[in-house]
Amino acid sequence: MVGGDVGGDDHPRGFRVDRVSEHLHFVHTEHVNWVVYAGPDGVTLLDSGYVGQRDLLVASLAAIGRRPEEVAAVLVTHGHADHLGGAAWLAEQFGTPVHAHADEVPNVRRSVMEQAGGAQVLGNVFRPGVVRWAMAIASLLEGGPGLGVPSATALPERDGRISVPGRPRALLVAGHTTGHAAYDFEAEGVLVVGDALATRHATSPIAGPQLLPSMFHHDPECARRSLGRLRSSPSRVVLPGHGEAWIGPADAAADAALANGWPW
Numbered sequence: 001m002v003g004g005d006v007g008g009d010d011h012p013r014g015f016r017v018d019r020v021s022e023h024l025h026f027v028h029t030e031h032v033n034w035v036v037y038a039g040p041d042g043v044t045l046l047d048s049g050y051v052g053q054r055d056l057l058v059a060s061l062a063a064i065g066r067r068p069e070e071v072a073a074v075l076v077t078h079g080h081a082d083h084l085g086g087a088a089w090l091a092e093q094f095g096t097p098v099h100a101h102a103d104e105v106p107n108v109r110r111s112v113m114e115q116a117g118g119a120q121v122l123g124n125v126f127r128p129g130v131v132r133w134a135m136a137i138a139s140l141l142e143g144g145p146g147l148g149v150p151s152a153t154a155l156p157e158r159d160g161r162i163s164v165p166g167r168p169r170a171l172l173v174a175g176h177t178t179g180h181a182a183y184d185f186e187a188e189g190v191l192v193v194g195d196a197l198a199t200r201h202a203t204s205p206i207a208g209p210q211l212l213p214s215m216f217h218h219d220p221e222c223a224r225r226s227l228g229r230l231r232s233s234p235s236r237v238v239l240p241g242h243g244e245a246w247i248g249p250a251d252a253a254a255d256a257a258l259a260n261g262w263p264w
């Protein structure tokens with residue numbers, strides 16, 4: 001386990017890297033997580049933080065001995081600002097290919113935006129944690145709703161696997177957004193779930209697997225129904241976009257999230 005502290009503060013602006021399998025590294029930050037596959041076949045980044053976390057992204061790659069230009073491809077679970085910032089920067093800076101499920105590409109390119117806006121956030125400011133969360137992420141958005149990636153394309157799949165380093169399998173887990181995908185690294189026993197479920201969030205009193213608050217989902221009922229799709233994964237480690245890693249079978253994580261449901 002290695003950590004870093006970019007910017008001098010103690011924890012909030014820092015990150016922690018946990019190596020969860022032979023080639024997968026879980027990068028945990030206070031507000032959102034990303035994952036790095038670094039193997040003999042190259043480096044794949046899965047999700048990429050807010051635009052304001054670019055320094056953390058670079059530092060997290062350095063912590064595992066890699067440079068940003070070594071990233072062969074970025075797979076995004078979905079096109080929300082907290083998962084896209086680094087991808088937009090890598091695509092612009094180095095021409096790094098960015099891929100998402102075909103149904104999600106419009107969100108990633110920002111021709112569609114299935115994301116909680118200011119009105120939904122304002123309508124929920126009375127909920128515990130929402131004001132503090134909104135103020136914290138405002139600085140990470142650097143004044144805008146978050147960049148899209150105009151060059152993003154659909155997952156390059158062959159024989160049911162994605163042709164990027166690590167060759168994960170994509171699972172469509174719709175609801176949070178229309179084309180939200182999870183990425184299953186079966187050889188590593190690790191499932192990257194994005195926001196299909198979370199294990200903790202600043203706006204939720206629940207600890208453990210759960211759905212994010214309903215305002216964050218494009219279609220909350222669909223997000224709940226889709227949890228069952230995670231059961232097809234044999235993986236024993238589940239990496240969410242928000243909260244700590246879940247060490248245990250993917251189907252148990254899905255069941256726990258179903259039992260907890262949405263905090264509100």
Ligand SMILES: [Zn+2]
Binds near residue numbers: 082241
């Ligand atoms: Zn998210």
